[in-house]
Amino acid sequence: MRRSRRRGDDAQAVLETALVIPILLFLVCNFVAVMVQVTVHQQLNSATALAAQSRFQAPENAVDPAGSQCCGAHGDTLVTAGLPTGCRYAAETFYGTMTTDTGLIHWQTAALCTSGGDSGNGATPPVQPVAYAGSPAHAEVSCDIGSIGKGGIVVPGYADRTLNPPSGLDVVTCSASASLDFANTPLAWGVFWTPTLHAQAEALPPPFRQ
Amino acid sequence: MGGDEEGVVRLRRMPRRRRGQAIVEFVVVLPLFLFCLIGALDAGLWAVQSSAEVSAVEEAAMIASSAGSSPVSETAPDARAVSAAISGRLRSSMFGTTVESWCAVEASGACAPDSTQQCPSTPAEVQAADGPRVVVVCVSEADPPACTTPPPGQPSPYPLGCNDSPLITVRIIGFAASLVPPGFGPGAGGFELPTNISATTHTLRFAP
Secondary structure (H helix, E strand, O other): OHHHHHHHHHHHHHHHHHHHHHHHHHHHHHHHHHHHHHHHHHHHHHHHHHHHHHHHHOOOOOEOOOOOEEOOHHHOOEEOOOOEHHHHHHHHHHHHHOOOOOOOEEEEOEOOEEEOOEOOOOOOOOEOOEEOOOOOOOEOOEEEOOEEOHHHOEEOOEEEOOOOOOOOEEEEEEEEEEEEOHHHOHHHHOOOOOOEEEEEEEEOOOOOEO | OHHHHHHHHHHHHOOHHHHHHHHHHHHHHHHHHHHHHHHHHHHHHHHHHHHHHHHHHHHHHHHHHOOOOOOOOOOOOOHHHHHHHHHHHHHHHOOOOEEEEOOOEOOOOOEOOHHHOOOOOOHHHHHHHHOOOEEEEEEEEEOOOOOEOOOOOOOOOEOOOOOOOOEEEEEEEEEEEOOOOOOOOOOOOOOEEEEEEEEEEEOOOEOO
């Protein structure tokens, strides 16, 4: 009788440990995963904000000549010939800043360079931007950028009508979306969710730009 | 206090076999518990430090990309000026870690200018140069090639990208201190958190 009670106690201790350890590790894994998500999201926000700002480091009417190309993730090349130079600057800034955790991130690609978006208001409906002719379609960052084309033709950027209503201001917006995949990391056995991260940044032209 | 004494008395009253079992359980669970606790705390510390570093490189890139000493200048501010601008805020978030400005010294003994500055590419490089638990702020500048007269059949401007403004890279790199005490981690100086965060942007040109 006493031996069976002892054996029961032993089994209970083993069962308790077997239950508690996976729960403890599960909690730690998910805690670490949340920390990673927060950090990557912050870096994505930072890269997108710098990309939007960097459009204004290029002259407003500059267009990339034939043969121009840049950056891209995983050694891909983005051909930027015929696009506003600010578009290439934005891409160079984004890819130069968003350098870490590349194995973890699955990008949602879009057209690199677009124009003509409109936030809309009560009187004007929102308008989706249109990709520039020849813009790479599978970029990790997408920027809505205005420019001055040949013959002085003004190509509109993004009209944000919340700024200076009702006509709005012509601004630059850049956006990027990605999901985090923990499948190839040691956290995989305890993290069962795949967070989607989205970053959008808007930049106003500085008053004394070239 | 009384509870502790009661616990000790209860442990002493246990049969020897059960007492041994409790100690074995405790010895097995304690390292695992400490591993989880320190792991979670280190993950939190890493997140706080990474967050501060990402904000700092963004701010540094903004400062470095602005014009230099004159409104028509095409060169970025000196690397040490950029480092000084962000180091104070960075230090307050880097617990137990020294923040320094990276300086590749020339033959003359002075710091190399931004245009020839070579930033370290791995945290180990920083550790070898400056010791453990040090992160450095490094600013480098990549200038475009000089424009020349295009050869026959080539479009102007030549070569490609010669009209671009310089590209500035701000990097924070090194090993940051962690909560794992020395002797318990893989490194000789204890466990350290590798960090390598950078931001790149073109410099801003103002209209003359």
